[in-house]
Amino acid sequence: DAGVTQSPTHLIKTRGQQVTLRCSPKSGHDTVSWYQQALGQGPQFIFQYYEEEERQRGNFPDRFSGHQFPNYSSELNVNALLLGDSALYLCASNPDRVTDTQYFGPGTRLTVL
Amino acid sequence: GENVEQHPSTLSVQEGDSAVIKCTYSDSASNYFPWYKQELGKRPQLIIDIRSNVGEKKDQRIAVTLNKTAKHFSLHITETQPEDSAVYFCAASPNMDTGRRALTFGSGTRLQVQP
Numbered sequence: 001d002a003g004v005t006q007s008p009t010h011l012i013k014t015r016g017q018q019v020t021l022r023c024s025p026k027s028g029h030d031t032v033s034w035y036q037q038a039l040g041q042g043p044q045f046i047f048q049y050y051e052e053e054e055r056q057r058g059n060f061p062d063r064f065s066g067h068q069f070p071n072y073s074s075e076l077n078v079n080a081l082l083l084g085d086s087a088l089y090l091c092a093s094n095p096d097r098v099t100d101t102q103y104f105g106p107g108t109r110l111t112v113l
Numbered sequence: 114g115e116n117v118e119q120h121p122s123t124l125s126v127q128e129g130d131s132a133v134i135k136c137t138y139s140d141s142a143s144n145y146f147p148w149y150k151q152e153l154g155k156r157p158q159l160i161i162d163i164r165s166n167v168g169e170k171k172d173q174r175i176a177v178t179l180n181k182t183a184k185h186f187s188l189h190i191t192e193t194q195p196e197d198s199a200v201y202f203c204a205a206s207p208n209m210d211t212g213r214r215a216l217t218f219g220s221g222t223r224l225q226v227q228p
Contacts, residue, residue, distance in 0.1 A: 004156075031213050042119075042202050042218030043157065056215045059114075090156065100145060100206070100214045104156040 002027060004093050004105035012111045013081050021076045021108045025093030032074040033102060034066060037088040049074050078110075086112045115140040117205050119219025126193050127227050134222045136203035137185040143205040145214060146179060146186045151221075152199045160201075161188070193226045200224070 005024045013019050025032050031050040035043035045058035049068035068074045072093075078085055088109050092102040116139040126132050138146075147162035163170045163177045163186065170177050174193075179186040190197055200221045206214035 033215065035216075035218075040221075042117075042204075042220050043216070045215045045217065048213060048215055050213060055213065058215065094213065101147070101159060101162065102214070102216065103159070104149075106156045 004029075004091055004103055006089075006091050006105040006108050008108060009106070010109045010111075012113065014113050015081055015083060017081050017112075018077065018079045019081060019110060021078075021089050021091075021110070022073065023076070023091030023093075023105055024073045025091075026095075026103050029093035029095045029103075030072050031094050032068060032072065033092045033094075034074070034076050035090040035092065035104075036060075037090055037107070039087070043090055046076070081112045083112050086110060115143055115205055115207065115217040117203060117217050117219040119203050119222055121222060122220065123223045123225070125225045125227060128193060128195060130193055132188075132190045132193055132197070132224055132226075134188045134201055134203070134224070135185060136187070136205075136219050137183075138205040138217075139184065140205070140207055141184065142207040143217075144208050145206045146177070147204050147206075147216065148177060148188050149202045149204065149218075150199045151202065157202060190224075193224075195226050195228050198224055198226045 033048040034046040037043040048056040052068045063079045088107040090107045091105040144165035149157035151157045176189040203219040204216040
């Protein structure tokens with residue numbers, strides 16, 4: 001049974017560019033949450049998707065957007081990249097509304113130059 | 114929104130000693146408190162969690178205590194081993210009608226267990 005997977009592992013972009021990160025939840029999980037983890041800090045909640053809609057959102061600008069597909073996989077898009085967007089982007093999934101334990105993927109390390 | 118503070122930021126103990134990490138939270142609506150362990154370059158892994166209807170939970174060498182009145186919770190690791198060395202994060206989350214939670218994390222504690 002595969003756990004949460006993310007792609008790519010690493011990514012280097014320049015300021016102003018756009019990036020798309022991908023996440024496949026653990027088998028049987030329908031909810032995907034995205035977190036940003038800056039170096040030396042705890043993860044910060046970006047947003048959460050289930051039933052193909054954004055359901056909750058943290059304190060992140062509109063440059064951060066997402067999508068969830070019918071197979072529950074998800075994408076995180078960031079437009080107009082800033083140097084401060086450099087971070088580890090983590091995806092987490094949980095099965096349903098009853099089981100609230102979140103399982104994290106390995107993350108995508110984004111570097112903005 | 115919720116704010117979680119975590120102390121200490123670094124902790125060094127001798128192998129076999131106990132380690133305690135403390136967190137406070139601000140939102141009285143929070144009722145779920147997980148702890149994650151993150152080794153260098155790896156994903157956060159859940160090690161234990163507690164809900165507000167209990168005051169303490171144990172799992173082998175790991176225990177978590179919760180004081181709802183004071184809004185703080187702590188992680189206790191006994192008989193520490195070198196493989197316990199990692200960064201530990203506490204988190205808090207309010208109950209949502211949907212049951213699906215957004216976690217607010219502390220800033221992390223780097224635990225080093227000296228052999």
